[in-house]
Amino acid sequence: MVTLDLITVEEIKSVMDEVVEKFLIPRFNELKMNATGDWLNAVGGEAEMGKGIIMGLDYTEKLVKGQEPSTVPITDLKRWAKAKFRLSDNAAAGVAVRVQRKIQREGTSWYEKGGSDLLEVLEEPTTIAFINMKLGQFATPRIQEHLLRQLRG
16 A cells, blocks of 8 residues: 655645734734734744644733733733833833732733634634645645556556
8 A cells, every 4th residue: 555645744834834924923913912022933833744733832821811810920011011012111010010910800801801812713714724725735736646646557
């Protein structure tokens, strides 16, 4: 029996990178989630044989579900406030303290809203159709070539 590798790991990774650029990053920007740029710099496609993967930072879960009431480190909030609102160190420190208290009481605004639809974009029909089309562009010629070889004997 002949095995046929229809799509390489590199090709799958390239499709995942396109999905990130064409669908996921625009949704992230649409939701106005950017502050420091760390998430945008870290998110990207990866692949294993037969499997596409999108990797991001651990706090992606907080972007999706929100942060339940808890204590968030003030240094993280200060860095966020400074980047998000372009504040001085002193002003960012004041905002960070107020935000920390609010999160301790109520959670983040995404938590209060029941989460975001950041990752749902990956399951939307347009995204799935795009992935199928791109992978098909790699696989179809190889299937055709394989079938022709089989017919020729």
